[in-house]
Amino acid sequence: MLDRHAQALMRPSLMVMGRWLVRIGVRPDALTWLGFAVGMAAAVAIALQAWWWGLALLLASRLLDGLDGTVARLTQPSDAGGFLDITLDFVFYAAIPLAFAVADPRANALPAAVLLASFIGTGSSFLAFAVLAEKRGLPDTAMPGKSFYFLGGLTEATETIAVFAAMCVWPEHFALLAYGFAALCALTTAMRIGWGYGRLKSRV
Numbered sequence: 688m689l690d691r692h693a694q695a696l697m698r699p700s701l702m703v704m705g706r707w708l709v710r711i712g713v714r715p716d717a718l719t720w721l722g723f724a725v726g727m728a729a730a731v732a733i734a735l736q737a738w739w740w741g742l743a744l745l746l747a748s749r750l751l752d753g754l755d756g757t758v759a760r761l762t763q764p765s766d767a768g769g770f771l772d773i774t775l776d777f778v779f780y781a782a783i784p785l786a787f788a789v790a791d792p793r794a795n796a797l798p799a800a801v802l803l804a805s806f807i808g809t810g811s812s813f814l815a816f817a818v819l820a821e822k823r824g825l826p827d828t829a830m831p832g833k834s835f836y837f838l839g840g841l842t843e844a845t846e847t848i849a850v851f852a853a854m855c856v857w858p859e860h861f862a863l864l865a866y867g868f869a870a871l872c873a874l875t876t877a878m879r880i881g882w883g884y885g886r887l888k889s890r891v
Contacts, residue, residue, distance in 0.1 A: 697753060705757035715759035719772050722751030726779040733786035733855065742855035745783070749848050752776065776844075777810055783851050787861050798865035805869035808876030809842060816883040823887065842868065842875045 708718070729744035752772070759768055781803060788799035850868045854861050 694753075701753050701757045702761075705754055705761050708754065708758050709761050713758065715755045715762065715764075715768050716771060718751050718755035718758060719768065719775060722748045722755060723775040723779060725751060726775075727782060730779075730782040730786040733783065734789040736790050736858070738855045738858050741786070742852055745848070745851055745855065748779065749844075773814075780806060780810075780847060783854075784865065787854060787858070787865075790858070791861075795861050795865075798862040798869075802865040802869045802872075805872035805876070809872045809879070812876050812879035812883065816879065816887075819883075819887055842872045846871075 725744050726748035729741050729748055732738075732744055733741035755768070755772060759765070784799040784802045784806075788796045847868075850864055854864050857864070
């Protein structure tokens, strides 16, 4: 829901940093791998209950995730890079709830499992529609610069990162945040199924 606005807000800064990275020869795939490594380090920090380190590393990983796409668009975007980016992003999104479950299994295991199950719904509806939209040649009017057709909803990347950050700041409220966000993810999945099915069923 907020991704388009967040990207518009961050685009000028990302372009400045992206142009500098291009000048010094940094490749987008290297930024993708670095962002993933930092994201996994965030998960380890959270699992060890180093909440503020986890928050800092989490935000740094998402900055790198924004920069890899910017550098790709400034140079030569590739299907391979888009595939790598979306795959590692999904692994990262799964690793953070798992890390909270490891940090406190008694309190967090069930809400983490519910949240991860809700991510299956949002992720599968997003990717399944992207594949079929590409097959049908449907134009992406929301995020035309993405490697995949961008199917929005209540819970996009911006909202997910905001909730992860809140979990790091208030880890004692992880269960409440996880259950609440899982409910929003379920609504997003239902909306995507309804809209996507209707769009693909039509001939327009």
